[in-house]
Structure formats: structure tokens, C-alpha cells
Amino acid sequence: MDRRRFITTTAAAGLGAGLLSRRARAADPIKIGVLLPFSKAFAVLGENTLAGFMIGAKEAGPTIAGRSYTIIKEDDTADPSVGVSKVRKLIEKDEVDVIVGTIHSGVAAAIRNHIVDAKKLWLNPIATNDLLAEQGCSRYHFRFSNSAWQSAAPLGPWSKGKLGDRAYICVFNFAFGQQSAAHFKKGFTEAGGTIVGESFPPFNTTNYAPYFPAIKDAKPQFVFANFAGADAVAFVKQYADFGLKGPIKVLGPSNLVSEDVLTAQGEAAVGVYSNSYYTPSYDIPKNRAFTKLCKDAGKEPDHFLCAGYDTAQALFTALKETKGDVANKERLIQIITDMKIDSPRGPLRFDPKNHNPISDIQMRTVQAGPPLQHVVIDVLKDVRHPDNMGCVL
Amino acid sequence: MSVDAILTQLLMGLTVGVNLVLVATGLTLVFGMMGVINFAHSALFMLGAYAGLVTSTHLGSFWLGLAVAPPMIGLLGALVERSLLRPLRERYPLSHLLPLLLTFGLSLFFEGSAKVIWGADIVSLGKPALLGGALSVGRITFPTYWLFALVAAAVLAAAVWLVVERTSLGLSIRAATQDPMMAAVLGVNTQRLNTIVFALGSGLAAAAGVILGTMTSLSPQMGAGVVLDAFIAIVIGGLGSFTGAIVGSLLLGQVQSFGVALLPAFHTPLVFLVMAVVLVLKPSGLFGATERR
Numbered sequence A: 001m002d003r004r005r006f007i008t009t010t011a012a013a014g015l016g017a018g019l020l021s022r023r024a025r026a027a028d029p030i031k032i033g034v035l036l037p038f039s040k041a042f043a044v045l046g047e048n049t050l051a052g053f054m055i056g057a058k059e060a061g062p063t064i065a066g067r068s069y070t071i072i073k074e075d076d077t078a079d080p081s082v083g084v085s086k087v088r089k090l091i092e093k094d095e096v097d098v099i100v101g102t103i104h105s106g107v108a109a110a111i112r113n114h115i116v117d118a119k120k121l122w123l124n125p126i127a128t129n130d131l132l133a134e135q136g137c138s139r140y141h142f143r144f145s146n147s148a149w150q151s152a153a154p155l156g157p158w159s160k161g162k163l164g165d166r167a168y169i170c171v172f173n174f175a176f177g178q179q180s181a182a183h184f185k186k187g188f189t190e191a192g193g194t195i196v197g198e199s200f201p202p203f204n205t206t207n208y209a210p211y212f213p214a215i216k217d218a219k220p221q222f223v224f225a226n227f228a229g230a231d232a233v234a235f236v237k238q239y240a241d242f243g244l245k246g247p248i249k250v251l252g253p254s255n256l257v258s259e260d261v262l263t264a265q266g267e268a269a270v271g272v273y274s275n276s277y278y279t280p281s282y283d284i285p286k287n288r289a290f291t292k293l294c295k296d297a298g299k300e301p302d303h304f305l306c307a308g309y310d311t312a313q314a315l316f317t318a319l320k321e322t323k324g325d326v327a328n329k330e331r332l333i334q335i336i337t338d339m340k341i342d343s344p345r346g347p348l349r350f351d352p353k354n355h356n357p358i359s360d361i362q363m364r365t366v367q368a369g370p371p372l373q374h375v376v377i378d379v380l381k382d383v384r385h386p387d388n389m390g391c392v393l
Numbered sequence B: 001m002s003v004d005a006i007l008t009q010l011l012m013g014l015t016v017g018v019n020l021v022l023v024a025t026g027l028t029l030v031f032g033m034m035g036v037i038n039f040a041h042s043a044l045f046m047l048g049a050y051a052g053l054v055t056s057t058h059l060g061s062f063w064l065g066l067a068v069a070p071p072m073i074g075l076l077g078a079l080v081e082r083s084l085l086r087p088l089r090e091r092y093p094l095s096h097l098l099p100l101l102l103t104f105g106l107s108l109f110f111e112g113s114a115k116v117i118w119g120a121d122i123v124s125l126g127k128p129a130l131l132g133g134a135l136s137v138g139r140i141t142f143p144t145y146w147l148f149a150l151v152a153a154a155v156l157a158a159a160v161w162l163v164v165e166r167t168s169l170g171l172s173i174r175a176a177t178q179d180p181m182m183a184a185v186l187g188v189n190t191q192r193l194n195t196i197v198f199a200l201g202s203g204l205a206a207a208a209g210v211i212l213g214t215m216t217s218l219s220p221q222m223g224a225g226v227v228l229d230a231f232i233a234i235v236i237g238g239l240g241s242f243t244g245a246i247v248g249s250l251l252l253g254q255v256q257s258f259g260v261a262l263l264p265a266f267h268t269p270l271v272f273l274v275m276a277v278v279l280v281l282k283p284s285g286l287f288g289a290t291e292r293r
Helices: A003-014 A018-027 A039-059 A080-093 A107-116 A150-151 A155-162 A174-192 A209-218 A231-243 A260-267 A285-297 A303-321 A329-338 B003-034 B041-059 B064-089 B096-116 B144-166 B166-180 B182-184 B189-215 B222-239 B241-264 B267-280
Strands: A032-038 A067-075 A098-100 A119-122 A141-143 A167-169 A196-198 A222-226 A249-253 A273-275 A341-343 A346-350 A359-368 A375-382 B134-137 B140-143
Touching: A003 B064, A032 A080, A039 A067, A039 A231, A039 A260, A067 A080, A080 B144, A080 B182, A098 A273, A098 A303, A107 A119, A107 A141, A107 A174, A119 A303, A119 A329, A141 A167, A141 B241, A150 A155, A150 A174, A150 A249, A150 A359, A155 A174, A155 A249, A155 A375, A167 A174, A167 A209, A174 A196, A174 A222, A196 A209, A209 A231, A209 B003, A209 B134, A209 B241, A222 A231, A231 A260, A231 B189, A273 A375, A285 A303, A285 B267, A303 A329, A303 A341, A329 B182, B003 B041, B003 B064, B003 B140, B003 B144, B003 B166, B003 B189, B003 B222, B003 B241, B041 B096, B041 B222, B064 B096, B064 B189, B140 B144, B144 B166, B144 B189, B144 B241, B166 B182, B166 B189, B182 B189, B189 B222, B222 B241, B222 B267, B241 B267
Parallel strands: A032 A067, A032 A098, A098 A119, A119 A141, A167 A196, A167 A222, A222 A249, A249 A273
Antiparallel strands: A273 A359, A341 A346, A346 A359, A359 A375, B134 B140
């Protein structure tokens, strides 16, 4: 809020003309706070998510039912403490109506109470923290990617059948990595597989080589790996450099070899198995149209752009339905809960029990170039997060 | 742990260690001579990697990139020292804070510029075909490129060691890192030395940027982790000491490599534990002068 507006609104309130100030506020632009990492290791992921959101915003037009909107961007640097101070700034100083964010699971956990206590509508494009679909769920929160459970648990039975029964787990050492490892382990061992070893390199590791001799010694048939951004590039490149890729296959969630890192990984990524709710080469009309929108915006489509785009689709569709009224949170929540989104990934809807997304999960492998790309080799239908994990909306 | 695994771990640690020497050298020498921790060092490392990327893509050769990037960034370092750091230090000769703030500001500026010029995208510096693949001796498999990284950095570090320890220029540098004031009184042109050392340190960081960037990936914030490691290495080795930087870096490389293998759950704090133990036993670091200034 700038100083002049502060003075006018406080003056109006000071006159006791509550009605006047409320009317003045209704003409104000809708304020959308976007909290994403725009620097450090997750910078690209944040930029791409925002780009997807902006494509959706552009499609919706500059005004919603005659009311304009502004987007206030904040950089959480993928650091929980920074995320908290930025989200408080968005809520208390900017007084945003909606919060869109974020990517890092730790940041999502840290900002959760601040947003929920302030009763702000929270659209979470990426952060996969399971808690947000379990004890930490909230009626104000909607997720547009998948939970860590959705991206890892179904891989257990799948890989037991397709890749072998001896697996090694190597994931980065924070909420997202730990959770995905636990889910994979559960699904895999329940299907009869054996985990032969585990290692947990810290976030932002650049040298993975010291972890390799232990992996080799454990003699697994494949490694379940979960890294993102620069970490994923370093891991996949060095894994191939040290000659492990041939004998020991690699499987991971989409971020391990997603489009933001695939070019940098190059040939080293060929043959890596992954899953995702979105694959750029997936051939349906909505995705062809989305791909064109991305290219027009100077971007290559990926699952961050897709989730950012779907976030914007849901938000602006709901706002159009309420004719730009953001004050009635419950109505917005109801509209989004009932919404069937025509996503580039295929149909997307929300689980009314935990507001977690329900969509297909595609199993892919990286095919040698050019162009270096994912090819879908299997589709797991309508994957949904278990709804008996303590979520009360 | 098998003998093969120990040898592999040793080689990995050595590769990282010698490259850390290249980064740590500039940091420690600049501190020794000017009393400034150069916060822009990580940015110079990063700019070196990008300079290598740009030249190698345009000239079509990794080798040219590796050859051109260090002198380019060295020149940039000299420019920074001459046009910014020196005037500031002349105007406020007693302040250690202002040069620190200047280099911190520069690091933000360089990282921001890199983001504007090259984008936040993660990009990769391709290794030459000659260095693709891996060498196998018995059960040990080591990538050819890593071996090259080890040898190249070792040769560079040895060359710098020769200059610092065996030439009259090196003698002046060592004198000036120990006591700049006394060296100046005795007729050493410390101003010129400051520029030379800053340029040398920047160039070496750039070389490490190209070599290590090829192993990992390039992004505007790629320098942060490496320079933090280099900083720990020079604290262990003794701030301002060149020998200390070498020993500290090599030690840190091994601590990291074997820490991961032997104490997987504890290897991050292990590095700091080693640093703490060294500082308790020898507060000025392994090779730091006990009483300075």
C-alpha cells in the first residue's frame, strides 16, 4: 500500500464511514501475492512457475469482470525463514487477497500457519509437502502439482515389476527428499523389493562422487534418486561420468530430469526413468495449445509452467465466476473444489477431502536426442493422495 | 571399505582439494595483503565459468575457453582493485568494513548481471570429446575428465607455488602478506602488488570455475558453495597464508570425501568440527602467524 492510499483509507476509516471505505476497496485492484524462489538453487523453477502463471493471467485478460488485478512478487530464496518474513510482508503490508506459492517444501511448511491464520486463499503451484494433504491440510490451501506421496509411492510397485528388486535410495536431505524416499521405500518393500542402502546428500551439494563407491558396493539393480535444480544436474552428470549409469539404472520423481535441467544434463540423462503429472511431448489438443503459448512467451513447456498455468486457470476462472469478488473466500473455495480444470496434463480436479490434486501420473524415460526428451512408457490412472491421513478441512 | 573404494575416495577428495586450492589462493592472499575478505570472489569464480562457456561456444573449443577465461577475469579483478578498491582504501585507510561492503556489493552486482545476461537457467559447459568416458584400473573407475581436472589444477597450483616461493615477486608477495606496512617501508611497491595479487586470485578462481563448472553446471549463484569451502580451508590453514591455503584445501577435500563414506549422517558438521578443533589447538590456523599486526 503506498502512502497516499494509506492516508485515504485510514482517513476514511477514521471518519467512521465503514461503508465508504469498503466501497473504495472494492474498486481497488485485486492483489495477488506470488511467493516463489527467484534466486539461489531454485531460481529457474521459480521463474518457470511464474512464467506459467503469467501465461494463464494473460489468457484471462487484464481485468476480471471490470476489476483490475496486480501481482506482487516476492523471492523466498527457497529458505523457510526468508519465506516467513516475505509471506508476512505480503499479508500484513501489501494486504494481498490471494497467495500463490511456493516450491520448496520446507518453505511451504513454514508459511502454512501464517497464511491459514490470516484466512487467505492459498494456491500452491508446486510444493509437494505431504503434510499439506494430511494433518497440515487447510480449506484455504489447494495444490496444483502432486504430493510427495503421489510422486513416489506408486513408483514402488511399478519399479519392482519393471526395474528389479534391489534398490538403493539416494535423495537430498530435506522434507521433500525424505518424504519421497519413505514413500518409495514403503511401496517398494510392500511389493516385495529390498532396499540395499541409503544416502542423504545435503541440499546444494555439488560433488556427488564420494557417494558412489557405497552405491557400487551395495550392488543394487537401480537407484531411486531425488534431486532438483543444480543438484539434479550435478548428480546425473557425475553418475554417468563415473560409469554407474550403465549397470545401475536410475529412477526418480520428475524433477530429477525435468526440462529445466535436462538440457544441462545432456546425454548423461538418457535412459533415466522418471514420473510426472505432465510431459511436454504428451499429445493432446490442450497441450499443443499450451506448448504454443509457452513458445510465444519464449519458454519451453515443463511441469512447473504447467502447474503455474493451471494455478492461474483455477484462480481467474473462479474470480470470473464471482465477478471479481475476492472477499467471499468460502464461495471461491467451493468453486475451486468443484472445478474440473482442462489442464495441459489432461483432466485435473481436486479431492474434496484434502484439496490435493487428482490426475494421471505418467511414467517416462529419457530418449537420446535430438531432441533429447521424455517419452511416456506407462500411465498410472487417477492417482490420489490417501484421504485417511488425518486431514480435517 | 575395500582398497578400491579407499583409493577412489582418495582421488575424488584430491580432485576437489586441488581445485579448492585455486579458489582459496586468491581469497587468502588478498586477505593477507589488504585485510579484506573478498566477498566478490564467488562471483569471479562464476564469471570465470561463464566466460569459459561463452568463449568455448563461440570459438568452438573447450581448450580456448579454459585458456581465455582466466586472463579475462584476471583483468576484471585488476580493474576492480584499481578503480574501486584502491580509491576506497586510500580514502578510508583505517576501515576494514568499507572494503568488505564494497566486495559484498560487487558480488550482488555481478550475480545480478549474470542473471540478466545469461538468465537464471541452469546451463552446462560441455567437456571436450578427448576427455569423455572413464578410465578403469582394476575395479577403480575414474572419469577421464576428473583426472584432467585433478592434473590441470595441480599444475596450475604448482606454478603459483613456484612463483610465490621461488621468485623475487613471490618474496615481495609473502613479505607484504605478512606485514604490508613494513614491506612498503622496505621499498616493496605494495600498490602494484595488490593489483597483481587481486588479478592472480581472480584468474585462478576463474580457472577453477571453468574446470569445476564442467563437472557440475553453471548458474549465477554457483560460486557460493565452493567459496564457502575455500573460506573454511583458509581458516583451517591460517588466514593470509598461502601454504595454509594449500594444506587446508587438500585436507578439506579429503575430509569431505571420506566423511561422506565413513560418517554419512555426520559429514556436514564434520567439516566444521575439524575447523573448530584446529582453531582450538591453533587459533590462527595451521600456518597462520601467531601474532599478526
